[in-house]
Amino acid sequence: MKLEPCPCCLGKPEVSDMRVTGTIMWQVHCTVCGLASELDDDRIFTIQRWNKRLEKAGLKTWVTLLAGLLPFLVIIAFLTGSYTGLVLFR
């Protein structure tokens, strides 16, 4: 199963296993920044969770980017409105 790169630094991840109270627990961790997923006894689920986190990080980047651009979009819309004769505030 393919592991997506680290959502933090895009570094190479590694799957490791450890024995916790008699059960083998799986964890994915980044070999560059040390970011790690939670421990889980299901290896496939651990990998899926790691991969999903990257998706969320990607979405978060877009939301942050759009939120940062919003004031500029409002200013541009306002200026465009002024040019076309549309007045919002009198």
Ligand SMILES: [Zn+2]
């Ligand atoms: Zn990393």
